[in-house]
Structure formats: structure tokens, C-alpha cells
Amino acid sequence: xxxxxxxxxxxxxxxxxxxxxxxxxxxxxxxxxxxxxxxxxxxxxxxxxxxxxxxxxxxxxxxxxxxxxxxxxxxxxxxxxxxxxxxxxxxxxxxxxxxxxxxxxxxxxxxxxxxxxxxxxxxxxxxxxxxxxxxxxxxxxxxxxxxxxxxxxxxxxxxxxxxxxxxxxxxxxxxxxxxxxxxxxxxxxxxxxxxxxxxxxxxxxxxxxxxxxxxxxxxxxxxxxxxxxxxxxxxxxxxxxxxxxxxxxxxxxxxxxxxxxxxxxxxxxxxxxxxxxxxxxxxxxxxxxxxxxxxxxxxxx
Amino acid sequence: xxxxxxxxxxxxxxxxxxxxxxxxxxxxxxxxxxxxxxxxxxxxxxxxxxxxxxxxxxxxxxxxxxxxxxxxxxxxxxxxxxxxxxxxxxxxxxxxxxxxxxxxxxxxxxxxxxxxxxxxxxxxxxxxxxxxxxxxxxxxxxxxxxxxxxxxxxxxxxxxxxxxxxxxxxxxxxxxxxxxxxxxxxxxxxxxxxxxxxxxxxxxxxxxxxxxxxxxxxxxxxxxxxxxxxxxxxxxxxxxxxxxxxxxxxxxxxxxxxxxxxxxxxxxxxxxxxxxxxxxxxxxxxxxxxxxxxxxxxxxxxxxxxxxxxx
Numbered sequence: 001x002x003x004x005x006x007x008x009x010x011x012x013x014x015x016x017x018x019x020x021x022x023x024x025x026x027x028x029x030x031x032x033x034x035x036x037x038x039x040x041x042x043x044x045x046x047x048x049x050x051x052x053x054x055x056x057x058x059x060x061x062x063x064x065x066x067x068x069x070x071x072x073x074x075x076x077x078x079x080x081x082x083x084x085x086x087x088x089x090x091x092x093x094x095x096x097x098x099x100x101x102x103x104x105x106x107x108x109x110x111x112x113x114x115x116x117x118x119x120x121x122x123x124x125x126x127x128x129x130x131x132x133x134x135x136x137x138x139x140x141x142x143x144x145x146x147x148x149x150x151x152x153x154x155x156x157x158x159x160x161x162x163x164x165x166x167x168x169x170x171x172x173x174x175x176x177x178x179x180x181x182x183x184x185x186x187x188x189x190x191x192x193x194x195x196x197x198x199x200x201x202x203x204x205x206x207x208x209x210x211x212x213x214x215x216x217x218x219x220x221x222x223x224x225x226x227x228x229x230x231x232x233x234x235x236x237x238x239x240x241x242x243x244x245x246x247x248x249x250x251x252x253x254x255x256x257x258x259x260x261x262x263x264x265x266x267x268x269x270x271x272x273x274x275x276x277x278x279x280x281x282x283x284x285x286x287x288x289x290x291x292x293x294x295x296x297x298x299x300x301x
Numbered sequence: 302x303x304x305x306x307x308x309x310x311x312x313x314x315x316x317x318x319x320x321x322x323x324x325x326x327x328x329x330x331x332x333x334x335x336x337x338x339x340x341x342x343x344x345x346x347x348x349x350x351x352x353x354x355x356x357x358x359x360x361x362x363x364x365x366x367x368x369x370x371x372x373x374x375x376x377x378x379x380x381x382x383x384x385x386x387x388x389x390x391x392x393x394x395x396x397x398x399x400x401x402x403x404x405x406x407x408x409x410x411x412x413x414x415x416x417x418x419x420x421x422x423x424x425x426x427x428x429x430x431x432x433x434x435x436x437x438x439x440x441x442x443x444x445x446x447x448x449x450x451x452x453x454x455x456x457x458x459x460x461x462x463x464x465x466x467x468x469x470x471x472x473x474x475x476x477x478x479x480x481x482x483x484x485x486x487x488x489x490x491x492x493x494x495x496x497x498x499x500x501x502x503x504x505x506x507x508x509x510x511x512x513x514x515x516x517x518x519x520x521x522x523x524x525x526x527x528x529x530x531x532x533x534x535x536x537x538x539x540x541x542x543x544x545x546x547x548x549x550x551x552x553x554x555x556x557x558x559x560x561x562x563x564x565x566x567x568x569x570x571x572x573x574x575x576x577x578x579x580x581x582x583x584x585x586x587x588x589x590x591x592x593x594x595x596x597x598x599x600x601x602x603x604x605x606x607x608x609x610x611x612x
Contacts, residue, residue: 023408024417030405031424034482037443038427040450044442055448103332106325114325123333127340129593133585135572136346139356144338156339159332189324218432221547225573236434240551243438265442272438279430286430287423 038276045069045269052265068270078271080231081238084150084223088234089216092154096212097205100163105193107164108171128161134225141226152226153234157215163208170204171197210286217278239275243268350583370583379562387563390473391544395537397481402488403530407522409489410496422493425486433483437551440479441466472557480548491533492526499525528607535603539596542588564588 039059044052048063056062072078107124111117132140137156146152174197182192198205223237230241345360350370352363374380405425412418428436443450446464456462465475499521507517546565553561564584572581603609 020411023411027405027408027412027417027421031421034425034428034486037439037450041439041442053448055453058450099331099335102328106328109325115322116326120329120333123336127336129596130344130589131340131585132343132346133572133582133589134568135578135582135585136349137343138573139346139349139360139578140343141339155335158335158339164332189321193328214430218430218434220432220434221550236432239438240434243434243441268438269442272435276431276435283427283430287426 041269041272044266045273047266049266052269068266069274071267072270072274077230077238078274081233081235084232085217085235087150088153089213091150092157092216093209093212095154096158096160096163097209099158100160100167100208101198101201101205102193103159104164104167104171105197108168124159124161124164138225147226148228148232150232153216153219153222156222160208160212160215163211167201167204167208170201174200206285210282213282214279214286235275239271242271347582347586349579350586352579354579354582356578366579370579371587374580374583374587379567382559383562383564383567386473386560387542387544390476390549390563391541393477394480394545395534395541397477398484398488398537399530399534401481401485403492403526405485405489406492406496407518409493422486422490426490427486428483429487431483433545433547433551436479436483437548440475440552444475466552467554467556469557469560472553472561476545476549476552476561479552480545488533491529495526495529496522532603532607532609535599535606539592539599541595542592 036059040057043059043061044057045068046061046064046066047057048065048067051057051062103124106114107117107120109117131137141147141152141156146155178196178200179192182196183189187195218236220234220236220240223232223234224240227233227237230238233241348360349363351365351367352360353366353369354360354363358364409418409421412421444452444465446452446462446467451465452462463471465471503521503525504517507521512520542564544563544565546563546569549561549563549566550569553566565588568581568584568588571577571584
């Protein structure tokens with residue numbers, strides 16, 4: 001009896017070991033599949049154009065050179081697009097955070113404490129569920145005179161509803177006593193909002209700031225749609241034209257001759273990597289904070 | 302005297318309450334103004350779907366044509382194909398986006414080495430944060446038929462190069478696979494969080510009772526994550542008509558329109574490239590209405606099944 005049990009234990013542990021080895025192997029393989037394409041492009045960006053076009057480059061640079069990076073960093077159009085993106089971030093991030101913050105605060109109050117909350121709930125939710133569509137939006141923003149204006153990349157996205165919900169839920173979990181104490185000491189709602197609630201909300205606001213930064217960094221379609229001139233393109237819109245299409249309008253004659261010298265395979269790789277670098281830099285923070293907004297973020301309408 | 306004091310403080314209280322209410326409304330004002338200008342006003346542009354809209358005449362000057370645009374829409378021969386592509390791509394994305402992360406999270410949950418788990422998580426989650434512009438660049442590179450990495454590897458096994466992004470048969474599948482590649486890390490983290498929150502004493506009890514590994518799986522693990530699975534599934538149904546504009550726009554080309562064109566890319570080409578404003582708006586409107594109904598139903602369902610409430 002005892003021996004069979006022991007045998008069973010040995011048998012299961014042996015089975016388990018085989019399973020674990022296969023499992024670790026499989027998980028590592030999938031991780032490799034996730035990271036290899038990116039490593040390959042990184043290797044390409046450091047390789048000579050000849051090695052790249054002959055398909056010799058795997059995951060390590062061949063004939064290592066910085067030529068493509070030199071070309072990308074000397075490209076004024078690239079820098080220009082980079083500056084547009086920075087401007088966009090500088091305008092959008094503080095404004096978005098401010099609006100999300102002041103909107104989430106009253107919304108976190110119960111309907112008894114904030115008369116009219118129900119109305120605002122519907123008012124905020126409807127745009128999430130229903131939209132005018134591409135053409136009506138374009139026509140409206142054109143009427144506002146926003147075409148070719150940097151504000152068109154900023155204003156329509158100032159009320160990200162999921163960030164509002166995230167912060168609202170955060171406010172609800174704060175202890176009520178803090179605000180009550182403040183109001184007994186004579187603080188009005190504004191004082192308690194900025195003096196009591198804001199310092200407590202820094203981690204949540206930081207999370208939302210990260211969403212906002214990555215969102216604006218990655219968005220490209222609005223740039224292409226609302227900017228008629230490539231010189232107004234933010235980074236990702238510029239890259240969209242440079243990487244996925246061969247648009248001769250964005251290239252000058254000088255660029256064309258340079259293009260012939262340096263294969264655009266390696267140049268594109270270098271551009272991809274330069275544009276990814278900032279995301280890689282904030283990635284550790286993103287990963288840490290993102291878990292908080294997970295369920296919220298996954299509900300994108 | 303006492304009564305008067307009470308009266309004053311009552312008045313003061315009233316004033317305080319009023320001031321608070323006004324402040325709350327004031328705080329809501331900026332968001333409301335932004336939403337009115339940039340979300341609600343464009344909604345009126347839907348009128349275009351019922352007009353023969355020309356930019357020179359504008360919304361107020363264009364001729365009303367009733368449902369003509371909708372009738373014309375259903376006579377377009379590619380609308381059925383576009384609708385089919387949208388549903389095909391998006392339903393397969395939903396299914397893979399459900400099965401792959403759950404499977405992956407279950408396997409990852411078996412590993413006891415925390416460093417390994419965290420490294421895998423970090424790696425598979427990374428592509429989620431990169432834009433489709435960047436990833437399209439990456440995929441065009443590695444899927445290239447002349448010297449792309451994938452075809453080089455296939456070449457080792459003696460398989461002829463495949464033009465993945467230029468082949469009608471391959472294109473939708475490439476779209477589904479690359480989307481799963483990008484976003485399964487996100488799902489994995491969600492399900493892993495649910496798995497780790499299952500009470501370990503349940504497994505110990507099951508062990509004592511002699512439950513096998515698979516019995517534990519079906520009676521503890523899967524029921525433990527069922528509510529989050531239901532929630533994620535139900536909520537993804539609302540987006541069933543969004544087959545992924547960002548991804549497809551950056552990867553497709555006229556050769557694969559037949560199998561790769563989805564509603565959103567169709568609306569874009571119709572409205573912006575071909576300047577068929579009214580027709581494009583009509584497609585948007587149909588899509589909006591169907592999505593609206595689906596989202597409302599799915600949120601209701603999510604609330605019924607998991608008590609999840611969005612607002």
C-alpha cells in the first residue's frame with residue numbers, strides 16, 4: 001500500500017518535471033517570438049545597407065555602422081516631426097490631466113451630494129458610445145479653423161473618459177474623513193480639492209499621465225487626417241508616411257539621392273528604433289502602474 | 302436669541318451647500334464645453350447621411366435625399382465583402398484574444414521562479430505599447446518575401462518564400478496573428494492577476510482529498526477566473542465592428558482589398574479619398590448604431606453576470 005503511494009508520488013513528480021521542462025521551454029520560445037522581431041530591426045539599424053539588403057542580418061548587426069542613425073539624425077524633417085510631437089505632448093498632457101482631475105472629483109460624489117450627477121454621467125458616456133463618424137468630424141473641425149493647427153491634435157482628446165472613470169474610482173476609495181475634517185476647518189470644495197485630494201491622488205494622476213503620454217506619442221491618424229502639410233506632421237504620422245508608404249512628396253531631391261546611398265531598409269529600422277526609444281524608457285513605469293488601470297483600459301469602447 | 306443663531310447657521314449652511322453645488326457644476330464645465338464642441342456638434346453632421354452633401358453648399362444648403370444613400374450603399378457590390386471581412390477578422394481576433402492569454406497565463410502560473418515569470422511578463426507585454434505604425438514597419442520588414450526574417454527561416458526548411466502581406470489568402474490571417482502577437486501580453490497579465498488571487502488553501506484541500514491536476518483545473522482554477530473571462534468576452538462584443546483600423550491601414554495595399562478591407566478602412570477611403578461624403582457618413586451611421594446597441598447589451602450583460610458597473 002505504502003509502496004504504491006510512494007511509487008505514485010515518484011511517478012507524478014517525474015511527470016511534473018517533464019511538464020515543467022516543456023513548459024519553461026514553451027514559455028521561453030513564445031517570449032523569443034515576441035522580442036525577436038524587435039531585436040532584428042534593431043540589428044538592422046546598426047548594419048550596413050549591403051548586409052541588410054542581402055538578408056544576412058539576424059539578431060546581431062553585420063558590418064556594424066552608425067550610418068543610418070547619422071542619416072536619420074541629420075534629417076531635418078525627422079527632427080521637425082519630433083518637435084511637433086513634443087509640442088503636442090507639452091500642450092496635451094498638462095491640460096488633459098487638469099480636466100480629468102477636476103471632472104473626476106465631482107463625479108466621484110454620490111447623487112445626493114452632487115445634484116445633477118446623473119445628468120453628467122449620461123453626458124460623459126454618450127460620446128463614448130456614439131460618434132458622428134470620420135467625415136462629420138473632419139467637416140466640423142474644418143469649420144472651427146483647426147485644420148493644420150496643432151490644437152486639433154490636442155483639443156478633441158482632452159476628456160479621456162476611461163481616465164476620468166479611473167480617477168473617479170480612486171477618489172471614491174479615499175477616506176471621507178479627510179475632506180470632512182477640511183470642511184469643518186472652513187475649507188471650501190476647491191481648497192479641499194487642491195490641498196487635500198490632489199496630494200493623495202499623485203499615484204493615480206501619474207498613471208493617467210503615462211496613459212496620456214503614450215497615447216499621444218503613438219497616435220498618428222489625426223496628424224495625417226487633419227494636417228495638410230507634411231511639415232505639420234507629428235512623429236508617428238511622419239513615420240507612417242516614411243515607413244509604410246513611399247510618399248515622394250515628403251522627400252526632397254537631396255533626400256532622394258541620399259536614399260539611394262543608404263538603403264532605406266536600414267534607415268527605416270533606425271527611425272523605428274528612435275521612435276520606440278522613449279516608450280522603452282517609460283516602459284518600466286508603465287508596466288508598474290498599468291496594472292491598476294487594467295480592467296478599465298480593457299473596456300475601450 | 303437661540304432660535305436666531307440657529308437660523309443664521311442654517312442660512313450659512315444653505316449658503317455653504319449652494320456654494321459647493323455651484324463649484325461642482327463649475328468643475329464640470331470645461332469637460333462639458335470640450336465634449337459639446339468636439340463630440341456633440343459633429344454628431345449633427347450625421348444629417349449628411351440623408352443628404353446629397355457637397356462642401357460648397359454645406360449642411361444647411363445641401364439637398365435632402367431621404368434614405369437614398371442607404372439604398373445606394375446596399376447596391377455597392379463590395380459592401381457585403383467588407384462586412385464579411387470585418388466580422389471574420391474581428392471574431393477571430395476576439396476568440397484568439399481570449400484563448401491565447403488564458404492558456405499562456407495558466408502555463409505561466411505553474412512556474413514558481415518569480416524572476417522567470419516577471420521576465421516573461423515584461424517581454425510579452427512590451428509590444429502592447431508600440432503603435433501600429435512602428436509595428437507595421439517591423440512586420441513589413443520581417444515578412445518581406447525577398448529577404449525577410451520569416452521567409453529566410455522558412456527557406457531553411459525548403460519552403461518557397463510567401464508574400465504574406467500581398468497574398469489575398471494570407472492577409473486576413475496575418476492580421477489576426479499579428480494582432481494576437483501584439484496584445485496577448487496584456488490579456489496574460491489580466492488573467493495572471495486573477496489566477497494569483499485564487500485562495501491557495503483551495504488547492505491544498507483538493508490535494509488532501511486526492512483531486513488530480515485536471516480535476517483541480519476544472520473545479521478550482523477555471524471557476525476562479527470565470528468572472529473576469531466573462532467580463533472580458535462580453536465587453537469585447539461591443540467592439541465587434543472595430544476590426545482594427547490602425548493595424549489594417551498600415552499593413553494593407555490594393556492587392557489585398559478583397560479580403561482585407563474592413564468597415565473603417567472602407568469609410569476612410571470612401572470619405573477622404575473618394576470624397577463621397579454622404580455615402581461614407583451613411584456607413585459610419587450604420588456602424589455607430591449597431592455598435593451602440595451591442596455596447597449597451599454587452600454592458601448590461603456584464604452587469605448581470607459579474608456585477609461590473611462602468612460608471
